[in-house]
Amino acid sequence: MPAPAGPGTLDWLRERGMGASILVAAISSAFGVVLLTATGYIAELLRASAFLEESETLAIVISILSVLLIGVAVYVAAIVTSNTFATVIAGRTRRIALLRLIGASARSQRTEVARQGLVVGAIGALLGLVGGTALSAGGVALAQALLEPDGVRYDLVHGALLIPAAVVTLTTWAGAWVGSRGVLTVTPLQALGGSVEESRDQIAARTRRNAGAIVLFVAGGALLAAGILLGLLTPLGVVVAFVGGILSFSGLALGATLVMPPVLRLVGRLFGPSATARLAAENALRNPERSSRMAIGVVIGVTLVTMFAVALESVKAVIAASAGGALDPEFAAIIDTFSAVMMGLVAVSAVIAGVGLVNLLTIGIVQRRRELGLLRALGVSTGQVRLMVLLEAAHITIAAVATGLVLGTAYGWAGAQSLLGSVAMPPAWQAPTFVAPAIPWAPVAIIVVATAVLTLVAAVVPTRLATRVAPVEALAE
Secondary structure: OOOOOOOOHHHHHOOHHHHHHHHHHHHHHHHHHHHHHHHHHHHHHHHOOHHHHHHHHHHHHHHHHHHHHHHHEEEHHHHHHHHHHHHHHHHHHHHHHHHHHHHOOOOHHHHHHHHHHHHHHHHHHHHHHHHHHHHHHHHHHHHHOOOOOOOOOOOOOOOHHHEEEEEEEHHHHHHHHHHHHHHHHOHHHHHHHHOOOOOOHHHHOOOOHHHHHHHHHHHHHHHHHHHHOOOOOOHHHHHHHHHHHHHHHHHHOOOOOHHHHHHHHHHHHHOOOHHHHHHHHHHHHOOOHHHHHHHHHHHHHHHHHHHHHHHHHHHHHHHHHHOOOOOHHHHHHHHHHHHHHHHHHHHHHHHHHHHHHHHHHHHHHHHHHHHHHHHHHHOHHHHHHHHHHHHHHHHHHHHHHHHHHHHHHHHHHHHHHHHOOOOOOOOOOOOOOOOOOOOHHHHHHHHHHHHHHHHHHHHHHHHHHHHOOOOHHHHOO
């Protein structure tokens, strides 16, 4: 990979991974603009209705939901950006070490990476602001034509639209700063090497970080269980469960290098004992940090979509149990409609995670050109190299989806149970109620199919890169 240009130029934007980071920032910014416009327009429609008091309350609820969804998208984008820059730093090891050798400090190098993150975030946020405003204008024009509301006028351009752009810019900068922490560990002696990733033994030796991740996960799990039990007495149990969910997932994200390798090892057994399959499985395990970075974004996306689907399905189950029978068909239809809308919105975060997987897999292949060249020099065919890269992508996506489905089911059910477990519903008025997780199989099937498509898409560019360079040329780099 060519070394980025100096601080005074923007040539580094052509470096592998920067374009995808700009795309992630643009999607997040555009999503925020569209949501703010949609909720603002809906609020104007409600204010023009005859039920002003109830409409104001509903408008506030919709606005809060919009802010939460924007926060989720920005959170996923920040993780994807952080993982991207961490992978890019691993590929810049030799350059950073050479600069350290001639007197540059690690902090100055890290500041340069953070500056690049700020520029990437600003470009992506600006593109998203323009694109999101254009989409919003089309959506509002269509709504006006279809609904023909009386006395409803909405200004598309206003200062609040700058908020998502500013937040995305700052979180991209923060993600680059967090992802560049590997700069601090680069030594001048590594100028003789290339891309450096921590081994399994080095990761196991990070006792403080690993212990913190375990503590967060266990404490979060305990609070999640406490929230479910408290939910049998009061709906406030959902607050405790929510805190438990945040803590436990934060522990999982922090300790991803502990959790994902065992899952990857189990998935690896599904692909048989062939040399190509075993090599792909070992590649996924040999660098657990790189594999975990690729997987965690997909885990978040799948967890969010599954969580909302299971939560709303479990809501129907809890209400039906409290009512003493089947759920009212009209009410069930309303929940199903709301569920479809919510999963469609949350799916934006899953798209961001998918972009991150494609980006990280591509960067990883670029940084392993010498390794792949050596395999081809030893007699591994082009087809076998392509199959190996495809199987690596399959390992990561299947492991991520399995983990996300389990977490999403647990979080979604816990949210519904802790919120409505103590609420009595007519006509039976039974409370407290405790039900098993209700799994909506159609959304789960869609997630699995989407994962298969994502695996194929994610492997297209890397497999082309893996076989494009001649073995002698790759070994000479």
